[in-house]
Amino acid sequence: MSLFPFIRPDVPPISAWVPILAEAYEAGRFSNFGPLSRRLEAALAATWGGAESACVATSSGTAALAAPLIAAGVRGRVVLPAFTFPATLTAIRMAGAEPFLVDVDPNTWRMPLDLLHRALTRTDARAAVVLHPFGMRSDFSAHAKLAGERNALLVIDNAAGLGAKRAWLEADAHCYEACSLHVTKPFAVGEGGVIFAHRSREDDLRRALNFGLPPQGPAELRGWGLNGKLSEMHAAVGLAVAEGFPARLVRRRSLVARYIATVAKCSAVVCCTDPEAAPWQFFPLLLPGAEAAERFGAAAAARGMETRRYYVPALSSLSDVERLGPCPVAEDLATRICCLPVYADATPAEITELTAVLDASLAAALGTRPTSVAVRR
8 A cells, every 4th residue: 555645535524514415404405406506506606707607516527528518419520639538538429429539739738729720620520628637727718719710619628627717718608617526636525527607508508417308497308418417415525625625725736836846856857837727636747758757656656655647548549539630749648647646635744755755756767866865654
């Protein structure tokens, strides 16, 4: 067992959310857009939404990605990056559409605007999904403008990013942003998701998450949908999470700032240099080569730190998925990125040891001398 596991779930204790859940028992309401779910939606919209934003809670981050496509009746191809978690592709197929892969930029790890333009032109796709890699804040305003000009939806996959400053692109009704509330995420309720959308899209999204039926009133069937509603139990956990979330974000970013300072000593390793850029589910490093990445992972494991590789393999490894062309950048990134654990409850001593393990593991991977000494317990 690792001294520092990759994920240390950041879920509130039972005592924090059971009193909230008591309201569901009193009302006899446990799902179907219940009052706790609505309260959580309102809290998230007030904290991270804009003037035109609606917030709709879902049963998972994957459902949050699929629902906008279902609500808009998207069929045919949907453009997405080859460098993302498989859930992005799963959501497109879950919505009854077909994924169409494009490569990513080697510096930003994001879908370039020119490749999005080429893919939309070639496929006449009615939707595209772009990714905030690892929850890191990205500027997709030009992508949103292009999608609008092409009468296409833009769905922003920000699975790990709830907590970072948002751009409120949903002020344009063709834009949506989906976040995950999975137990591995910083805003963790166990299992769930949330969609930020223009308020004019709220009813259609709720129908898409409720078998095509309206959330209340006459059972008028319009189109189809899935069962993608957040339960009141998970909503109760979410309301408890919201209480202390700002403080937990500060602690996560404090650890990441120490990681950044350590990596800065290694010019061969690339990482984000802004602790405020994400809520930090984990912290990604780009090693100079696949062998260095392997050495780094092994060295960290030997020192008690569990690391993981993302997004491995690149989706372009799937032979049955159409693509704009080869995806060498996504495939290269997948061999070189290693992710470090980030905790909201790390003690000062643990932070010191985590950064020392990082320093020593980088030295082992790159054949240099460490600048600090890891303390073994």
